[in-house]
Amino acid sequence: MTHPLVPPITDLAIPVAEQLGLEVVGIVFHTNQRPPVLRVDIRNPQQDTGLDDCERMSRALEAALDATDIIPDPYVLEVSSPGISRQLVTDREFISFKGFPVIVSTSTPDEGQKEWIGQLIRRDETKVYINQKGRVTEIPRDQITRVLLGEGQ
Numbered sequence: 001m002t003h004p005l006v007p008p009i010t011d012l013a014i015p016v017a018e019q020l021g022l023e024v025v026g027i028v029f030h031t032n033q034r035p036p037v038l039r040v041d042i043r044n045p046q047q048d049t050g051l052d053d054c055e056r057m058s059r060a061l062e063a064a065l066d067a068t069d070i071i072p073d074p075y076v077l078e079v080s081s082p083g084i085s086r087q088l089v090t091d092r093e094f095i096s097f098k099g100f101p102v103i104v105s106t107s108t109p110d111e112g113q114k115e116w117i118g119q120l121i122r123r124d125e126t127k128v129y130i131n132q133k134g135r136v137t138e139i140p141r142d143q144i145t146r147v148l149l150g151e152g153q
Helices: 006-019 051-067 091-096
Strands: 023-030 037-043 076-082 101-110 115-122 127-132 135-140 144-149
Touching: 006 023, 006 051, 006 144, 037 051, 051 076, 051 135, 076 144, 101 127, 101 135, 115 135
Parallel strands: 037 076
Antiparallel strands: 023 037, 101 115, 101 144, 115 127, 127 135
16 A cells, blocks of 8 residues: 555655656655655666666755655655566556566466566557567456566567
8 A cells, every 4th residue: 555645755756857857667655664765766768777867866856855844754765766577557657668678477378378578568458568579469457467577688
């Protein structure tokens, strides 16, 4: 379940990232740790996300959060890139990671397979489409258990 502070933090973080030429791809607030940890995953749409991108976003977001009082108690801010094995969930993530390698897992075997590896083409209301060595594979969404970013093919 999403922490209630995540939506206002997201509303603050997205314009900060956009000013830096970055995208926010995920925010999680871990309150079970002392101090709590706010993790913000970013992506540079122009090139591989680097340490410099994370540092710039961390400084800018920390200043923006300090200027508001969204998080009144001490916390730790972690800014990183999504990395490998990140699960894709939202429409925005499926759009952002179009063309990236993915691993699609299904609950029931289709053509004897429960795992599909290829480049993400798109997702619509009923299917996820991937490119497998030039061939388009359509996987019904109601059979998909998860879609992970994969390693380069």
